[in-house]
Amino acid sequence: MRGQDSKRRWARLAVVATLMMAVTSVHGGSPDFSHTRPKGKRLRPEPLPEKRPVPPKVRYGTFRPLNEIDQFILKRLQDEKVRPNDPCNDWDFARRTSLDLVGIIPRVEDLDRFFRWKKKKRRDKWIDLLLAQKQYADHWTTFWGDLLRERGRVRGLPENALKNVLHQNLLDNRPFDDWVRELMTAEGPAEENPASGFILQDRVHANTLTVSISEVFLGVQIRCAECHDHPFDWWTQKDFQGMAGFWDGTRVRRRAEMQDAKDGARRRPLLEVVTNSRRSRGVFLTGAQSDLGQGPLGLADLITRRDNPYFARVAVNRLWQKLMGRGLVNPPSNFSALNPPSHPDLLDWLAIEFVDSGYDLKHILRLIVSSRTYQQTSSEPKKRRSRSTSSKKTPEENDPVEGSLFESVVLRRMTAEQIYDSVLAATGHYDSGGRFRPSIELTYPPRDRSFLRTFGASDRQTIQSPPLNGSIQQTLTLLNGRFLNGTVRWHPDHPLQQWRHARGLNVGQLVDALFYQILTRPPTKQERRGALQYVGNGGFDEAWEDLQWALFNSREFQFIR
Amino acid sequence: MDCAGCESYRRMTRRKWLQTALGTAGGASFLGLLDPALLYAVGKNKNRTADSVILLWMRGGMSHLDTFDLQPGTDHGGPFESIQTDADDIEISQHLPQLARQFKHLSVIRSMTSNEFDHSRATYQMHTGYVPIASMQHSTIGSIVSKYKGRSARDENLPPYVSIGQDWAAGYLGPKYAPYYIGDARFGDENLRMPLGLGERRFRSRLKLLREFDKTFRNKHPRNDALEAYAEHYDAALLMMRPKTAKVFDLDEEPMEVREAYGADSIFGQGCLLARRLVQRGVRFVEVSFGGWDTHANNFETVQQKSEELDTAFSMLVQDLRRKNLFERTVVLLTSEFGRTPRINENQGRDHFPGVWSSVIGGGGIQPGQVIGETDQGRAVSDRPVRVGDLHATLCKALGIDHTQSNYSSDKRPFRIVKEVDARPIKELFR
Numbered sequence: 001m002r003g004q005d006s007k008r009r010w011a012r013l014a015v016v017a018t019l020m021m022a023v024t025s026v027h028g029g030s031p032d033f034s035h036t037r038p039k040g041k042r043l044r045p046e047p048l049p050e051k052r053p054v055p056p057k058v059r060y061g062t063f064r065p066l067n068e069i070d071q072f073i074l075k076r077l078q079d080e081k082v083r084p085n086d087p088c089n090d091w092d093f094a095r096r097t098s099l100d101l102v103g104i105i106p107r108v109e110d111l112d113r114f115f116r117w118k119k120k121k122r123r124d125k126w127i128d129l130l131l132a133q134k135q136y137a138d139h140w141t142t143f144w145g146d147l148l149r150e151r152g153r154v155r156g157l158p159e160n161a162l163k164n165v166l167h168q169n170l171l172d173n174r175p176f177d178d179w180v181r182e183l184m185t186a187e188g189p190a191e192e193n194p195a196s197g198f199i200l201q202d203r204v205h206a207n208t209l210t211v212s213i214s215e216v217f218l219g220v221q222i223r224c225a226e227c228h229d230h231p232f233d234w235w236t237q238k239d240f241q242g243m244a245g246f247w248d249g250t251r252v253r254r255r256a257e258m259q260d261a262k263d264g265a266r267r268r269p270l271l272e273v274v275t276n277s278r279r280s281r282g283v284f285l286t287g288a289q290s291d292l293g294q295g296p297l298g299l300a301d302l303i304t305r306r307d308n309p310y311f312a313r314v315a316v317n318r319l320w321q322k323l324m325g326r327g328l329v330n331p332p333s334n335f336s337a338l339n340p341p342s343h344p345d346l347l348d349w350l351a352i353e354f355v356d357s358g359y360d361l362k363h364i365l366r367l368i369v370s371s372r373t374y375q376q377t378s379s380e381p382k383k384r385r386s387r388s389t390s391s392k393k394t395p396e397e398n399d400p401v402e403g404s405l406f407e408s409v410v411l412r413r414m415t416a417e418q419i420y421d422s423v424l425a426a427t428g429h430y431d432s433g434g435r436f437r438p439s440i441e442l443t444y445p446p447r448d449r450s451f452l453r454t455f456g457a458s459d460r461q462t463i464q465s466p467p468l469n470g471s472i473q474q475t476l477t478l479l480n481g482r483f484l485n486g487t488v489r490w491h492p493d494h495p496l497q498q499w500r501h502a503r504g505l506n507v508g509q510l511v512d513a514l515f516y517q518i519l520t521r522p523p524t525k526q527e528r529r530g531a532l533q534y535v536g537n538g539g540f541d542e543a544w545e546d547l548q549w550a551l552f553n554s555r556e557f558q559f560i561r
Numbered sequence: 562m563d564c565a566g567c568e569s570y571r572r573m574t575r576r577k578w579l580q581t582a583l584g585t586a587g588g589a590s591f592l593g594l595l596d597p598a599l600l601y602a603v604g605k606n607k608n609r610t611a612d613s614v615i616l617l618w619m620r621g622g623m624s625h626l627d628t629f630d631l632q633p634g635t636d637h638g639g640p641f642e643s644i645q646t647d648a649d650d651i652e653i654s655q656h657l658p659q660l661a662r663q664f665k666h667l668s669v670i671r672s673m674t675s676n677e678f679d680h681s682r683a684t685y686q687m688h689t690g691y692v693p694i695a696s697m698q699h700s701t702i703g704s705i706v707s708k709y710k711g712r713s714a715r716d717e718n719l720p721p722y723v724s725i726g727q728d729w730a731a732g733y734l735g736p737k738y739a740p741y742y743i744g745d746a747r748f749g750d751e752n753l754r755m756p757l758g759l760g761e762r763r764f765r766s767r768l769k770l771l772r773e774f775d776k777t778f779r780n781k782h783p784r785n786d787a788l789e790a791y792a793e794h795y796d797a798a799l800l801m802m803r804p805k806t807a808k809v810f811d812l813d814e815e816p817m818e819v820r821e822a823y824g825a826d827s828i829f830g831q832g833c834l835l836a837r838r839l840v841q842r843g844v845r846f847v848e849v850s851f852g853g854w855d856t857h858a859n860n861f862e863t864v865q866q867k868s869e870e871l872d873t874a875f876s877m878l879v880q881d882l883r884r885k886n887l888f889e890r891t892v893v894l895l896t897s898e899f900g901r902t903p904r905i906n907e908n909q910g911r912d913h914f915p916g917v918w919s920s921v922i923g924g925g926g927i928q929p930g931q932v933i934g935e936t937d938q939g940r941a942v943s944d945r946p947v948r949v950g951d952l953h954a955t956l957c958k959a960l961g962i963d964h965t966q967s968n969y970s971s972d973k974r975p976f977r978i979v980k981e982v983d984a985r986p987i988k989e990l991f992r
Contacts, residue, residue, distance in 0.1 A: 223694060331971075380784060411785055448728055449744065459730070462698055467731075470791045471739065472720060475798035476752035485756040530773045534766075546763065550770035555791050556778035 044286065045309040045337065052352040053345040069371040072346035073406050085376040085408040090115070092377070092561055093123060095520035097369050099414065099560050100323050101130040103139030104430070105422040108499055108517045127369055131362050137170035138440035140361075142417050143322060144170070145444060146458040146466060147216045148183075152443035154201045156254070156271035160443060161190045162197035167440075176315060176359035177304040180217060184300040189255050189272035196273045199250070199296075204273065206247035207240075214243060215463055217303050219314035219335035220285065233336050239285055246282030246299040250275045310335055312351035316364050317341075320350070323368050325410030326403060333463070342404045378409040378561045412560045413468040416455035420483075423552060426517050427487040428495040436487065451483045478553050488548040490541040507538035514544075518551040610961030611925030612713065612890040613840040614706060616848040617833070617875065618727065619897035621680070621855030622918075624911050626903065626939045627864045628654050629919035630671045635938050637903035639861055648930040656868035659876035665930060666879055666888065667923035668990060672934020672942040675899065675915045675949055680855070683898035683915060688729065690953050690980050697970065700732030702953050703846040705978055707738045709962045713843025718800040719809065723839055725832040726850035733970035740848070745828055746835040749810035753802055768799075809842050810835065823877045830874035837881050840891050854897060858908035875921075882924065892925030892959045896952070903940045917942055920952065925959045928990050950984030958986035 055071035060078040065071045077084055088096070094114055098106040106114070117125050130136065144150075144166050152160040169179040179195075186196035202208045214222045222230070225240040255272040277295030284290075286309065290298035303311055314335060321327035328350075329341045341347045350364065357363040368374050403410060414422065417439040424430040430438050439452060445460040446452040453459070454477050456467045478484050490497070496517060500510050511531045515523040523531060535543040551557055631654055632638035643652040646664035653661055653669075677683035677692065686692050689699035707721035724740035731739035743750055755764045782788050801807060808814050812831060815838070824830030832849035839847050851871065856863045875895065882888040900918030901911035917936050923929055935944040957964035957978060964984070967975040 223697070379781065411782060411787060413787060449742065464698070467735075468787075469735065469737075470787075470794040472741065472794055472798045472801060473752070475791075475794045476750070476801070479798060479802075480752045480754060480756050482756075485759075524777055527774060527777065530770070534770060542763065546767045546770060549767055550774050553771050554774045554778065555788055556775070558791070559778075559788070561778075 045313075045335065047307040047309045048312060048351055048355070049348060053349050055349065064372070066372040066375070067367060067370055068349065069346065069367060070373050072343055072349065073371075073373045076343060077405055077407055080405060082405055082407050084373075084406075085379060087372060087375050088377045088409075090119075090122065091521045093375055094126060096409075096560055097127060097130060098520075099418055099422070100369065101127070101139070101365065102133050102135035103142070103415075103418050103421055104135060104425040105518070105520055107425060107495065108513050111516050111520065123375075124370070127366055131366060134171065136362075137167050138438070139417075140170050141167045141440060142415070146460070147318075147463060148198060149201070149212065149458075149460045149463060150197075150444060151201055151460045152445075154197075156269045157190045157197055157200055158194065161194040162201060163444065165195045165197065170361075173360065173362050176354075176361055177311070178359070181300040181304050184213070184303070185296045187273050187275055189270050191270055199273055200252060200271050203271075204247060204250050204252050206244040209247055210240060210244045212463060213299075213303070214285070215333050217314060218285065218308075218310040219317065219329065219333055220310065221334055221336075222285070233338060235285075239283075242283030243285060243299075244282075246280055246295060248281050249277050249279030249295055306355055312354050312359075313347055315359075315361075316350040316354050317347060319361070319364050320368060323365070323374060324406060325412045326406075330404070373406050374409070376407075376409050378411045380408065413470070413558055414560055415466055415468065416452045416457040418560075419455055419558060420452055422557075423484065423487055426495075426552075427489075427548070428493060429487055432493075436483075451477060451481070484549065484552055488545045488552070490544040490548075496544075507535060508532060510538065511535065511547075514547055514551070518548065519554075519556055609926060611892045611959045612710070613844060613887075614703075614846045614892045614894065614925070614956060614960070615833075615836045615840060615878070616703070616846070617878075617893070617895040618848055618850045619854050619871075619895065620684070620727065620850050620852040621897070622683075622899045622901055622913055623854045623867075623897035624856060624860060624864050624901040625671070625917060625919040626901065626911070627861065628657065628868060629669050629921060630900075630917070630936055630939045632903075632938045637905060637938075637940070639905065641861070641865075651930070651932055654868055656865050657872045659872050660879075663876045663879040666883070667893075667921055668927060668929055668931035668933065670920040670922065670933040670947050670952070670987070671917075671936055672945050672947050673896070673900070673918045673920055673952070674942045674946045677899065677915050678913045680898060680913075686949055687896065687898050689732065690949055690978070691976075697974070698730045698732045699976065700734040700738065700968070701729050701740075702956060703729065703740055703848060704732055704734045704738035705968075706846045706956070706960060706962070708734055708968075710845040710960060713845065715841075715843030716806060716809070718797070718803060718806040719839070719842055719844055720797075720801075721845040723836075723844050723846070724848045724850070725835060726828070726852070727848065729848075733974075733976060734968060735971075740846075743810065743835070746832040746849075747812060747828065749812070753807045753810060755802075806842075809838050812838075814838075819881070822873075822881075824870060824873045827870050827874055829870060830877070833874045833878045834881075837878060837885070837887070840882075840887055841885060856901065856910055857906070857912055858910040860901070860905070860910045862909075879923065888924045890925060892922065892927060892956060894920065894922045894952075894956065896920040900939075903938070916940075920947075922955070922990065926991070927959060928992055931989050933987055933989060947987060948981070948984065950979045950981040951987060953979050954984045955986040955990060958991065 055068040056075040058065065058071050058075045058078060060074050061083075063074055063084060065074055074084070094106050094111060098104060098110075114122060114126055141163060145163060148162070148166070150162045150166065152163055182195045183198040186193050186199070188196060190197045190200055199209060202212070211223045214220045220235070221233075222235050222240055222243065225235040225237050229236045251274055253272050253274045254269045275296060277293045277297065280293065280295035280298070282294040282299055284299070284302045288302055288305070288307070290301040292298040292301045302308065306312070313329075314332070317327045317329050317332050321330065321332045328343050328347045329335055329339060350367070353367065354360070354364050421430065421438050424436055424438055429436040442452075446457050454471075454473050456469070458464065458466050496510065496513055499505070499513055503509075505513060508528070511528060512522055514531070515521060515527070531547055534547065538544075626632055626637065627639055627641050631641060631643040631652065633641070633643055642655045644655050644658060644661055645652055646661040648664040648667070651664055651669060653664070675683065675686060677686050682693055688701040688703070690702065691699045703722045703724065710721065712719070712721050720741040722738060722740045723743060725743045725746050728742040729740050731737075755761065779788065812820060812834060815834060820831070820834065823834040829849065829851040832851075836847040836849050851867075853863065853867055878893065879888065882891055882893070897918055899913055899915040902914040905911060917939060933945060934942060934947055937943040954964040962978070964979040964986070965977060967977045969975055
């Protein structure tokens with residue numbers, strides 16, 4: 001079987017890679033890596049197969065697949081004798097999908113609607129509802145913006161040029177390959193063709209574009225080869241220069257001056273992309289060649305072609321990683337023969353599904369969130385049974401890392417934007433047009449020391465998934481900072497006050513609504529008692545503010561369960 | 562609103578409640594998870610290496626020719642005279658007279674050199690030891706020092722790395738070693754104080770609610786590292802809010818004479834004072850940033866002004882550290898991202914010049930009175946070039962850290978503390 005066979009080969013290579021890294025560390029950072037670079041023939045990933053892998057038939061105890069994803073996942077779990085977690089309840093489902101698809105927690109009126117729907121249809125209808133919202137585009141603009149290092153204020157470009165393009169593409173659910181091609185091949189001034197903002201924001205700097213494009217769309221970390229041959233992969237400086245060569249004939253031109261919008265008297269330069277592909281000398285990583293030449297057009301073609309082994313796999317893997325907390329290839333920016341996928345057939349199946357759907361991002365997201373695998377509880381996986389066969393295995397085939405079989409869902413901390421926008425949504429400031437603006441309306445990167453940056457929002461200088469670690473500053477910001485202490489004000493327009501009047505709620509019901517609104521679940525008996533005791537007859541605004549403050553400060557709020 | 566009486570009342574009662582809320586020293590922590598032994602690797606080394614570093618960062622590229630490497634009488638020397646310091650054979654600018662009287666405790670490195678002309682690249686290299694690459698953030702020497710030295714037993718509530726006036730990303734060592742950032746030393750960190758008008762009683766009852774609401778989730782996920790790390794941060798934050806710790810950041814605690822001696826109106830001077838307060842409480846690495854040295858125009862006017870401010874603050878810092886017996890365990894390093902061109906341009910300015918610049922170093926067991934390196938009239942290094950890696954290796958040696966060790970990024974790439982294999986500590990600075 002191809003899968004088994006290649007798995008073994010991958011495993012062996014992984015060990016070699018580890019050894020090589022150890023050697024490198026002893027010898028330090030000197031640029032001579034001849035002793036650590038992989039020997040022998042270059043292993044290249046195979047192109048996407050013509051026919052998609054058949055989802056295996058699986059009967060594993062009482063676990064029932066909901067779609068094809070689950071068939072692949074359950075089969076592997078059955079082989080490894082690992083029991084998956086139970087399906088999550090509707091509350092957790094509503095919260096998790098809402099955060100993942102539209103970036104904010106569901107509000108009490110959304111939940112009211114959700115629970116009125118028939119139990120069997122509820123989840124599918126909810127997914128449809130979320131994917132149709134404008135906030136879907138808002139949320140994923142941040143995701144792609146982080147990867148593409150979108151910066152809203154670049155000299156010579158209209159403000160938010162690239163962001164507006166990304167947002168519109170997501171809003172239209174435009175085919176992914178189509179808009180990626182556009183980003184790479186846009187010409188002319190960003191004023192007229194804002195998609196050129198992607199290459200203009202880096203001033204068509206060939207090395208930066210090469211690192212960025214290779215990493216984001218090919219999942220290949222060629223960056224080491226910028227300065228020296230890759231220490232433990234096959235990439236050489238020549239590969240890097242080949243990729244950079246696609247930009248040889250492309251440059252920035254200062255085309256005209258444009259009037260400053262704020263101050264009509266001042267004029268600013270307006271930049272545009274000019275391409276002379278005759279001078280381009282690009283050589284693609286895989287060795288493939290394009291009829292469209294060796295310039296940006298050729299590069300865009302080579303990247304988005306179906307037979308490119310990376311493009312579709314990398315894209316679906318990014319979505320998978322974002323939703324599941326761990327990539328099928330992990331980390332998602334390290335597609336390498338030395339870093340094999342945990343479920344190669346599933347990855348191929350998803351990638352082909354993506355291609356055949358017309359590179360429909362929403363389609364893949366829908367598939368993932370509709371799966372049993374995604375809809376499991378996030379509680380810690382049950383202890384694995386030791387396998388009787390393990391003694392027969394070779395040492396490099398150790399048990400997979402816990403969680404890598406997707407037998408449970410990883411508890412993820414919300415991103416900075418998810419926390420910020422969720423607080424705004426729950427307290428009625430999200431679309432109030434008041435002092436606080438949702439993150440999508442801010443120009444990126446957010447300023448240093450802002451709430452968003454404190455919580456790990458990208459500075460858009462380097463490509464990285466935003467760090468989700470806590471810090472003392474974050475805690476102090478939530479405990480004492482102006483943002484949270486300002487937003488929890490119990491004013492008459494507070495959505496919960498309005499909900500209370502609309503529904504004629506008593507104090508106890510309002511406490512419940514508060515828990516629905518912030519934690520997306522009813523309070524436990526004990527919590528309810530404690531909260532009721534705290535608010536007394538409910539007449540003190542401060543008490544309601546304190547309750548909100550405490551719920552927002554709880555770890556449960558900040559984590560996606 | 563902010564009358565002195567209310568303020569002192571607020572402080573007093575706050576102290577009281579915090580003591581109750583957090584338990585007295587040695588008592589249980591608020592969230593019940595704090596285990597100091599696990600949380601903080603308390604530095605245990607009893608040998609005579611330095612405990613802390615204060616980095617005085619001259620942001621923008623300080624003109625070496627008009628501060629510590631004067632060339633009076635040459636075409637490019639400019640109008641400044643040099644004066645004799647109280648260290649033999651060391652002369653510095655006439656606009657640093659007070660510092661000159663402290664120079665017997667300091668050494669000067671005149672042969673700093675690199676290839677980076679650009680502010681951000683050069684600054685990055687000076688802080689991390691690496692030139693920037695497109696998709697990896699390296700850790701600063703401050704993060705590295707905090708990792709290897711750990712929190713000090715003097716006040717375990719304080720973060721090991723504080724940066725005043727300039728923030729730094731954590732880099733590959735992760736957020737645990739990111740600097741705790743203070744924008745303007747005069748105002749401390751407003752988030753260390755309870756929200757205005759909240760009152761300690763209400764804050765306390767809020768914390769009680771929080772503890773209550775945190776229980777369900779915590780019990781559901783008993784062995785989750787990310788959640789436990791959060792609990793640590795809450796404990797650490799609440800501990801930092803303890804009056805004894807929080808007031809370290811409050812310069813009002815200092816006598817007025819001391820504040821004035823550092824330069825009452827000088828943000829940099831007050832930053833130096835805060836730095837002294839922090840190392841006194843055991844903080845490992847404090848950076849104080851002093852901007853405005855990018856003198857493409859009016860170099861001499863600006864450098865004179867900057868020098869006067871620097872003179873007051875730096876000389877006071879040395880005296881103050883010595884008076885408090887902190888100097889011998891604190892390395893003080895003044896440096897910049899590059900020097901400035903010998904050529905004086907048409908705007909009476911000097912431009913970026915990475916070929917030569919100067920650093921001043923002292924304290925923490927560093928041999929005083931040394932002149933490291935020579936320049937050919939400030940135009941090029943003529944003897945004993947000191948590269949960024951050598952400077953970092955020198956700091957490491959003073960602190961007892963092996964600079965040849967490697968750390969790993971999350972994607973398992975090894976990074977040596979000092980990148981260059983041939984980098985060496987400056988041996989003349991050690992006995």
